Amino acid sequence: MQRQGSIGGSAAIRIRVTGGVLLVAHLTVVAWLMLRPLDVPWVTPPNLHPLAGIRADLALGWPQAARPIGEGLALLAPLGVLLPMAHGRLAVSPLASLLRTAAAATLLSLGIALLQTGVPGRVVDVDSMLLNTAGVILAHLLVVPAGRARLRRRETHEHAGAGTLTVQEELSQGRTPTIPRVGIAP
Numbered sequence: 001m002q003r004q005g006s007i008g009g010s011a012a013i014r015i016r017v018t019g020g021v022l023l024v025a026h027l028t029v030v031a032w033l034m035l036r037p038l039d040v041p042w043v044t045p046p047n048l049h050p051l052a053g054i055r056a057d058l059a060l061g062w063p064q065a066a067r068p069i070g071e072g073l074a075l076l077a078p079l080g081v082l083l084p085m086a087h088g089r090l091a092v093s094p095l096a097s098l099l100r101t102a103a104a105a106t107l108l109s110l111g112i113a114l115l116q117t118g119v120p121g122r123v124v125d126v127d128s129m130l131l132n133t134a135g136v137i138l139a140h141l142l143v144v145p146a147g148r149a150r151l152r153r154r155e156t157h158e159h160a161g162a163g164t165l166t167v168q169e170e171l172s173q174g175r176t177p178t179i180p181r182v183g184i185a186p
Contacts, residue, residue, distance in 0.1 A: 012088050019085030026078050027108075033075075034112050038121025046124040053127035072131025073138065079105050080139030081147075090152055094145055098137065101144075105136035 047053045057065040083101045084092075109132040116122035 016086055016088040019082050019088065023079070023082040023086050026082060030075060030112070034122070035115055035119055037119050040121045043121060043123055047126055048124065050126050050130060053125055054131070069131060072128050073135035075128075075135065076105055076109060076132040077135035077139040079108070080136040080141075081143045084140070084144050084148075090148055090155070092148075094148075097144065098140055101140050102133060102137050106133045109133055 054065075054069065057068050080101055083104055084097055087097075106129070109129040112132075113124050113126075113129055117124055
Protein backbone atom coordinates (compact mmCIF):
# COMPACT_ATOMS: atom_id res chain seq x y z
CA MET A 1 0.00 0.00 0.00
CA GLN A 2 1.29 3.44 -0.90
CA ARG A 3 1.95 5.97 1.84
CA GLN A 4 -0.27 8.99 1.62
CA GLY A 5 1.54 12.05 0.30
CA SER A 6 4.42 10.23 -1.34
CA ILE A 7 5.07 10.16 -5.03
CA GLY A 8 3.39 7.14 -6.56
CA GLY A 9 4.94 3.93 -7.80
CA SER A 10 8.19 3.64 -9.67
CA ALA A 11 8.54 7.41 -10.02
CA ALA A 12 9.04 7.66 -6.25
CA ILE A 13 11.72 5.02 -6.30
CA ARG A 14 13.52 6.64 -9.23
CA ILE A 15 13.44 10.08 -7.61
CA ARG A 16 14.60 8.79 -4.22
CA VAL A 17 17.38 6.67 -5.66
CA THR A 18 18.55 9.46 -7.94
CA GLY A 19 18.46 11.92 -5.04
CA GLY A 20 20.35 9.52 -2.78
CA VAL A 21 23.05 8.77 -5.36
CA LEU A 22 23.53 12.46 -6.20
CA LEU A 23 23.57 13.32 -2.48
CA VAL A 24 26.35 10.80 -1.78
CA ALA A 25 28.31 12.00 -4.83
CA HIS A 26 27.99 15.64 -3.79
CA LEU A 27 28.99 14.96 -0.19
CA THR A 28 32.02 13.00 -1.44
CA VAL A 29 33.15 15.97 -3.54
CA VAL A 30 32.56 18.36 -0.62
CA ALA A 31 34.56 16.14 1.73
CA TRP A 32 37.40 15.94 -0.78
CA LEU A 33 37.44 19.72 -1.28
CA MET A 34 37.13 20.73 2.35
CA LEU A 35 39.03 18.02 4.23
CA ARG A 36 42.22 17.65 2.22
CA PRO A 37 45.34 19.25 3.71
CA LEU A 38 46.63 22.51 2.26
CA ASP A 39 50.33 23.17 1.84
CA VAL A 40 50.50 26.84 2.83
CA PRO A 41 53.32 28.83 4.46
CA TRP A 42 50.97 30.45 7.00
CA VAL A 43 47.40 30.09 8.16
CA THR A 44 44.95 32.81 9.13
CA PRO A 45 43.54 32.62 12.65
CA PRO A 46 40.12 31.00 13.11
CA ASN A 47 37.15 33.31 12.56
CA LEU A 48 34.76 32.84 15.46
CA HIS A 49 32.96 36.20 15.09
CA PRO A 50 29.84 35.93 12.91
CA LEU A 51 29.89 38.14 9.78
CA ALA A 52 33.42 39.46 10.47
CA GLY A 53 34.90 37.67 7.47
CA ILE A 54 32.05 38.74 5.21
CA ARG A 55 32.51 42.36 6.29
CA ALA A 56 36.26 42.09 5.61
CA ASP A 57 35.54 40.65 2.14
CA LEU A 58 33.05 43.42 1.38
CA ALA A 59 35.56 46.05 2.53
CA LEU A 60 37.81 44.94 -0.34
CA GLY A 61 35.07 45.79 -2.84
CA TRP A 62 32.44 43.81 -4.71
CA PRO A 63 34.69 42.24 -7.36
CA GLN A 64 37.03 40.76 -4.72
CA ALA A 65 34.18 39.85 -2.34
CA ALA A 66 32.05 38.08 -4.95
CA ARG A 67 34.31 35.03 -5.25
CA PRO A 68 34.62 34.00 -1.57
CA ILE A 69 30.98 34.80 -0.82
CA GLY A 70 29.81 32.97 -3.96
CA GLU A 71 31.95 29.95 -3.11
CA GLY A 72 30.51 29.88 0.41
CA LEU A 73 26.96 30.04 -0.92
CA ALA A 74 27.54 27.45 -3.65
CA LEU A 75 29.43 24.77 -1.70
CA LEU A 76 26.44 23.07 -0.05
CA ALA A 77 23.65 24.67 -2.12
CA PRO A 78 22.80 21.42 -3.98
CA LEU A 79 21.74 19.95 -0.63
CA GLY A 80 18.75 22.32 -0.71
CA VAL A 81 17.41 20.23 -3.60
CA LEU A 82 19.00 16.83 -2.98
CA LEU A 83 17.82 16.35 0.61
CA PRO A 84 14.09 16.82 -0.22
CA MET A 85 14.62 14.76 -3.39
CA ALA A 86 16.06 11.87 -1.40
CA HIS A 87 13.14 12.20 1.03
CA GLY A 88 10.68 11.88 -1.85
CA ARG A 89 7.50 13.21 -0.22
CA LEU A 90 5.07 15.58 -1.92
CA ALA A 91 2.64 16.26 0.93
CA VAL A 92 5.11 18.00 3.23
CA SER A 93 4.61 21.45 4.64
CA PRO A 94 6.91 23.86 2.77
CA LEU A 95 8.02 25.41 6.05
CA ALA A 96 8.75 22.01 7.63
CA SER A 97 10.72 20.95 4.57
CA LEU A 98 12.72 24.19 4.61
CA LEU A 99 13.45 23.94 8.33
CA ARG A 100 14.46 20.29 8.10
CA THR A 101 16.75 20.97 5.14
CA ALA A 102 18.29 24.05 6.77
CA ALA A 103 18.91 22.15 10.01
CA ALA A 104 20.57 19.28 8.15
CA ALA A 105 22.74 21.73 6.21
CA THR A 106 23.73 23.59 9.38
CA LEU A 107 24.71 20.36 11.11
CA LEU A 108 26.65 19.18 8.08
CA SER A 109 28.47 22.50 7.81
CA LEU A 110 29.26 22.37 11.52
CA GLY A 111 30.58 18.83 11.11
CA ILE A 112 32.84 19.93 8.27
CA ALA A 113 34.11 22.86 10.35
CA LEU A 114 34.86 20.57 13.29
CA LEU A 115 36.65 18.05 11.07
CA GLN A 116 38.72 20.86 9.52
CA THR A 117 40.29 21.62 12.90
CA GLY A 118 42.42 18.48 12.53
CA VAL A 119 43.42 19.11 8.90
CA PRO A 120 46.71 20.96 8.27
CA GLY A 121 46.18 24.33 6.61
CA ARG A 122 42.45 24.51 7.41
CA VAL A 123 40.84 26.74 10.02
CA VAL A 124 37.33 27.16 11.40
CA ASP A 125 35.31 29.98 9.86
CA VAL A 126 31.87 30.75 11.26
CA ASP A 127 31.03 32.82 8.19
CA SER A 128 31.52 29.82 5.91
CA MET A 129 28.93 27.94 7.99
CA LEU A 130 26.50 30.86 7.66
CA LEU A 131 27.09 31.14 3.91
CA ASN A 132 26.76 27.38 3.39
CA THR A 133 23.42 27.33 5.22
CA ALA A 134 22.19 30.42 3.35
CA GLY A 135 23.09 28.76 0.04
CA VAL A 136 21.11 25.66 0.95
CA ILE A 137 18.11 27.76 1.95
CA LEU A 138 18.25 29.78 -1.28
CA ALA A 139 18.49 26.67 -3.45
CA HIS A 140 15.60 25.08 -1.56
CA LEU A 141 13.39 28.15 -1.93
CA LEU A 142 14.17 28.53 -5.63
CA VAL A 143 13.70 24.92 -6.73
CA VAL A 144 11.79 22.69 -4.31
CA PRO A 145 8.35 24.40 -4.07
CA ALA A 146 8.10 24.71 -7.87
CA GLY A 147 9.28 21.13 -8.36
CA ARG A 148 6.82 19.73 -5.85
CA ALA A 149 3.97 21.74 -7.39
CA ARG A 150 4.87 20.37 -10.82
CA LEU A 151 4.96 16.80 -9.52
CA ARG A 152 1.63 17.27 -7.72
CA ARG A 153 0.02 18.61 -10.90
CA ARG A 154 1.39 15.68 -12.87
CA GLU A 155 0.16 13.21 -10.24
CA THR A 156 -3.36 14.70 -10.10
CA HIS A 157 -3.48 14.82 -13.90
CA GLU A 158 -2.53 11.13 -14.10
CA HIS A 159 -5.10 10.18 -11.44
CA ALA A 160 -7.81 12.27 -13.09
CA GLY A 161 -7.10 10.70 -16.48
CA ALA A 162 -7.14 7.17 -15.07
CA GLY A 163 -10.38 7.58 -13.12
CA THR A 164 -12.68 9.08 -15.76
CA LEU A 165 -14.48 7.15 -18.46
CA THR A 166 -15.10 8.53 -21.87
CA VAL A 167 -18.70 8.95 -22.99
CA GLN A 168 -18.34 6.03 -25.43
CA GLU A 169 -17.04 3.68 -22.70
CA GLU A 170 -19.82 4.69 -20.33
CA LEU A 171 -22.56 4.18 -22.92
CA SER A 172 -21.24 0.83 -24.15
CA GLN A 173 -20.94 -0.67 -20.69
CA GLY A 174 -23.98 0.92 -19.13
CA ARG A 175 -24.27 2.18 -15.63
CA THR A 176 -23.54 0.00 -12.67
CA PRO A 177 -26.72 -0.55 -10.65
CA THR A 178 -26.59 0.65 -7.08
CA ILE A 179 -28.05 -1.82 -4.63
CA PRO A 180 -29.12 -0.36 -1.29
CA ARG A 181 -27.44 -1.98 1.69
CA VAL A 182 -29.56 -3.76 4.19
CA GLY A 183 -28.53 -3.69 7.81
CA ILE A 184 -28.40 -6.79 9.97
CA ALA A 185 -31.15 -7.09 12.57
CA PRO A 186 -30.11 -7.40 16.22
